[in-house]
Amino acid sequence: MIHHIQNKIYHVEVLPPKQDSEKLEKDLERFSNKYLRVMDSGYCACITDNAMGLLSFQGTEIIEELDLPVIPEQVMIHLNTFHTKDDLDNILNICKTKGIRYLLIITGDGSERLPKLHPSDVGATDVESVTSVELLKYINREYPDTFVLGVAFNPYEPEEHELEKMERKIKAGATFIITQPLIERNEIVDRLLEKYPGIPVIVEAWMSRKLHLLSEAVGYEIPENTEFDPISTLKMLHKLYPGCGVYLSLLGFKTQYHLIKDTWV
Amino acid sequence: MIAFTDAKRKEYRNIWVVAEILAGGIQSVTHELTGAARTLADLRKSEVWVVVMGSGIEEKPESLFAYGADVVIVVDHPGLSGFIDETEAKIMKRLIIKYKPEVVICGATTRGRALIPRVSVMTHCGLTADCTGLSIDPENGDLLQTRPAFGGNIMATIRCSNHRPQMATVRPRVMKSPEPDPGRTGRIIKEEMLTSDSEKIKQIIDVFHSTETAYNLADAQIIISGGRGMKGPEGFKLLKQFAQRVGGAAVGASRAAVDSGWIPYAHQVGQTGQTVQTKVYIACGISGQIQHLVGMQSCDLIIAIDKNPDTPMMQIADIAVVGDLFEIIPEIVKGITNL
Amino acid sequence: MKIVVCIKQVPATNDAKIDPETKRIIREGMKAILNPFDTYAVEEGVQLRDKFGGEVIALSMGPPKAEASLREAISVGVDRAILLSDRAFGGSDTWATSYALAKAIKKIGDIDLVICGKQAIDGDTAQVGPGIAAHLDWLQATYVMAVEEISSSSIRVKRMHEDGYDICEMSFPAVITVVKDINTPRVPSLKGRLASNKCEVPVWKPGDIGADTSKIGLNGSPTRVVKTQPPPPRHTSTKKIEGSSIECAQSLLRELRLRSIV
Numbered sequence: 001m002i003h004h005i006q007n008k009i010y011h012v013e014v015l016p017p018k019q020d021s022e023k024l025e026k027d028l029e030r031f032s033n034k035y036l037r038v039m040d041s042g043y044c045a046c047i048t049d050n051a052m053g054l055l056s057f058q059g060t061e062i063i064e065e066l067d068l069p070v071i072p073e074q075v076m077i078h079l080n081t082f083h084t085k086d087d088l089d090n091i092l093n094i095c096k097t098k099g100i101r102y103l104l105i106i107t108g109d110g111s112e113r114l115p116k117l118h119p120s121d122v123g124a125t126d127v128e129s130v131t132s133v134e135l136l137k138y139i140n141r142e143y144p145d146t147f148v149l150g151v152a153f154n155p156y157e158p159e160e161h162e163l164e165k166m167e168r169k170i171k172a173g174a175t176f177i178i179t180q181p182l183i184e185r186n187e188i189v190d191r192l193l194e195k196y197p198g199i200p201v202i203v204e205a206w207m208s209r210k211l212h213l214l215s216e217a218v219g220y221e222i223p224e225n226t227e228f229d230p231i232s233t234l235k236m237l238h239k240l241y242p243g244c245g246v247y248l249s250l251l252g253f254k255t256q257y258h259l260i261k262d263t264w265v
Numbered sequence: 266m267i268a269f270t271d272a273k274r275k276e277y278r279n280i281w282v283v284a285e286i287l288a289g290g291i292q293s294v295t296h297e298l299t300g301a302a303r304t305l306a307d308l309r310k311s312e313v314w315v316v317v318m319g320s321g322i323e324e325k326p327e328s329l330f331a332y333g334a335d336v337v338i339v340v341d342h343p344g345l346s347g348f349i350d351e352t353e354a355k356i357m358k359r360l361i362i363k364y365k366p367e368v369v370i371c372g373a374t375t376r377g378r379a380l381i382p383r384v385s386v387m388t389h390c391g392l393t394a395d396c397t398g399l400s401i402d403p404e405n406g407d408l409l410q411t412r413p414a415f416g417g418n419i420m421a422t423i424r425c426s427n428h429r430p431q432m433a434t435v436r437p438r439v440m441k442s443p444e445p446d447p448g449r450t451g452r453i454i455k456e457e458m459l460t461s462d463s464e465k466i467k468q469i470i471d472v473f474h475s476t477e478t479a480y481n482l483a484d485a486q487i488i489i490s491g492g493r494g495m496k497g498p499e500g501f502k503l504l505k506q507f508a509q510r511v512g513g514a515a516v517g518a519s520r521a522a523v524d525s526g527w528i529p530y531a532h533q534v535g536q537t538g539q540t541v542q543t544k545v546y547i548a549c550g551i552s553g554q555i556q557h558l559v560g561m562q563s564c565d566l567i568i569a570i571d572k573n574p575d576t577p578m579m580q581i582a583d584i585a586v587v588g589d590l591f592e593i594i595p596e597i598v599k600g601i602t603n604l
Numbered sequence: 605m606k607i608v609v610c611i612k613q614v615p616a617t618n619d620a621k622i623d624p625e626t627k628r629i630i631r632e633g634m635k636a637i638l639n640p641f642d643t644y645a646v647e648e649g650v651q652l653r654d655k656f657g658g659e660v661i662a663l664s665m666g667p668p669k670a671e672a673s674l675r676e677a678i679s680v681g682v683d684r685a686i687l688l689s690d691r692a693f694g695g696s697d698t699w700a701t702s703y704a705l706a707k708a709i710k711k712i713g714d715i716d717l718v719i720c721g722k723q724a725i726d727g728d729t730a731q732v733g734p735g736i737a738a739h740l741d742w743l744q745a746t747y748v749m750a751v752e753e754i755s756s757s758s759i760r761v762k763r764m765h766e767d768g769y770d771i772c773e774m775s776f777p778a779v780i781t782v783v784k785d786i787n788t789p790r791v792p793s794l795k796g797r798l799a800s801n802k803c804e805v806p807v808w809k810p811g812d813i814g815a816d817t818s819k820i821g822l823n824g825s826p827t828r829v830v831k832t833q834p835p836p837p838r839h840t841s842t843k844k845i846e847g848s849s850i851e852c853a854q855s856l857l858r859e860l861r862l863r864s865i866v
Contacts, residue, residue: 053537061794109537112640115788116530127526375765379746382731386738391826394729422831467774474768586845588852596853
């Protein structure tokens with residue numbers, strides 16, 4: 001992962017079409033266009049896994065169905081704990097066959113419609129509920145030396161609790177970290193960097209103007225009329241965290257994509 | 266559907282309650298509904314009848330008089346030992362045709378919710394589920410049934426003026442059980458189960474009783490929920506104890522607790538878990554992030570227990586207990602045991 | 605074995621809008637989903653078909669766009685789907701709905717088993733499943749948490765109750781309503797979804813199922829929603845309990861007893 005940062009490779013989030021899409025063919029085409037554009041730019045496309053518990057199609061099945069090219073260094077899929085055991089193994093096997101190496105392992109968001117892995121599915125005996133830690137252990141055990149596994153860090157949760165969880169994630173085999181979106185310097189992230197100097201950290205930049213969506217996503221309150229300019233915030237993050245990679249969420253492909261080309265200097 | 270004429274409507278009198286019998290015992294929901302029926306019957310200057318169907322009913326049906334019943338119809342037959350929806354529905358239909366009640370109320374339990382819809386179709390009656398309020402027009406006997414709809418966002422009032430009887434189910438613990446008046450008396454009517462009631466029936470192969478946690482979150486009337494403040498799976502054992510002592514309570518959790526692996530996801534309340542609207546929600550060590558609040562804020566009574574008095578949960582709670590929940594909850598459990 | 609799964613499309617959001625005239629839910633413009641409880645019914649139908657052979661048919665009554673929920677059922681393995689849709693069905697309560705569905709089930713013919721979700725999340729009545737059974741005069745089992753056994757002529761199920769569960773056996777034809785414990789519904793795959801887009805979903809009108817028009821729609825519904833209003837505001841102030849742990853416990857116990865909670 002470290003060479004992603006050294007080579008200034010942006011991680012660009014691409015949302016797969018939702019299950020309830022009324023124009024699925026069109027959505028697939030748009031997904032495909034975005035994905036190919038990220039490939040062309042030499043960036044890394046990061047495909048979410050039922051983000052916010054909203055049912056979507058899996059990155060792996062779309063890549064298969066649309067026969068999209070996989071450049072191993074340029075694809076990352078999110079993988080959460082809301083799957084059946086069969087689906088989980090199916091996704092991991094497609095990744096292996098297709099050469100997708102980067103996985104972001106998260107506990108994820110549930111919903112009424114999403115199944116949840118049981119501890120016994122991943123051979124966990126010491127927990128009541130499967131979290132990213134158990135999933136990491138499972139993948140490392142069942143698919144040794146196949147994947148590069150990353151985890152999420154949420155600086156909006158109580159610090160002690162979150163750092164303690166991070167310690168367990170690292171022990172379970174995580175080798176890179178992606179933070180929740182930052183819109184300014186964050187002291188908890190600073191301390192994370194201090195604690196894990198050897199682990200690549202990617203900070204997430206919130207590219208939507210709609211800050212309230214961010215406060216909904218991470219559950220932390222942002223005053224309603226806060227002025228927010230995503231591009232200048234991105235530039236600021238590069239300055240504040242020069243040793244970190246950047247993950248772009250909700251990037252506007254029409255309005256912003258051309259603007260980010262020269263921001264990482 | 267052809268509406269009843271005024272004259273036909275007037276043939277129907279009295280407020281009926283279908284008793285909930287478990288293992289030969291009359292359940293408290295029956296007392297609650299008898300009390301509610303009493304209020305309606307008084308307004309209509311009519312009687313409260315309770316229908317008791319079962320086998321070897323140990324508890325004396327007379328006990329229902331104390332709660333406001335004037336008449337108890339008893340159908341006691343070995344064929345009614347297990348819950349056979351079809352048989353009980355046929356008996357109910359016969360009794361309704363014979364005695365013409367104006368209103369039939371039944372507990373919104375798994376049995377009541379299986380039985381009454383069947384009866385309502387067979388007798389061509391309107392039925393309203395899970396009423397939280399019942400009132401009656403003293404003049405014409407129209408039952409006004411209030412129930413929450415759409416996740417508790419609206420209250421709907423429902424009426425079925427054109428048909429009799431009018432049927433409603435009410436969840437346990439929604440109505441208050443009246444103080445029993447041991448001096449009240451009434452009449453017992455014994456009715457038979459006919460062979461025609463049990464044609465083509467299903468067979469109950471086996472019955473298992475367990476008080477463990479037959480309740481899931483959605484069906485519970487009380488949820489005792491824990492968050493990050495529970496500190497670990499041990500904390501949830503404490504909540505399970507608490508829930509068992511309260512009886513019929515389910516254990517809920519915040520996302521933080523589930524994401525820490527302390528309790529299965531099925532217990533998660535909130536935006537990415539379940540939305541609940543119970544009578545009582547006891548939040549233990551839950552700070553109350555907005556994602557959690559949207560999942561439980563329409564509960565009737567919210568109690569929060571937390572060390573920190575300033576959390577959002579403590580702000581929205583009806584009762585906020587400031588203190589160490591690892592000391593307070595065991596005390597409460599002890600207190601309930603000693604009742 | 606021939607199975608019908610009855611499903612309902614329901615509004616997804618919690619902030620429902622109500623028509624002030626009809627007092628009914630305004631469904632237009634609201635996101636619609638397959639009733640979550642029905643996904644368990646669909647999954648059970650598909651699993652039973654896979655195990656015992658035969659056919660599983662999804663049936664729904666609703667506006668034309670309810671077709672999307674039927675397609676979702678097809679995308680996870682249902683063989684075909686039928687939509688009951690007509691203005692005349694509008695305004696149906698559970699009595700009229702279960703009547704129309706029962707008529708359609710008769711029309712399909714030779715059905716062994718009808719599976720419904722335990723209830724729909726918009727109405728929460730749990731009345732349509734037993735209602736269908738009553739209209740058809742078939743046996744029923746509600747709150748089914750497991751199908752234990754199936755023979756050519758009967759089904760054995762585990763029913764959930766407040767105080768435990770029981771196991772009962774009934775001969776076909778029968779209606780069951782299922783709870784979440786019964787299975788884990790699969791999520792539609794992209795392949796399944798793309799295939800379901802190509803299926804025809806026939807629309808049946810009251811005439812197609814031989815429905816008595818006095819028993820469907822608003823006319824056939826004994827209940828009337830006469831008023832809707834916001835729920836009463838929850839509370840105005842927080843009652844704070846402080847002190848030693850024992851004092852706190854005692855004060856809270858008093859509050860709980862006062863409200864007959866314990």
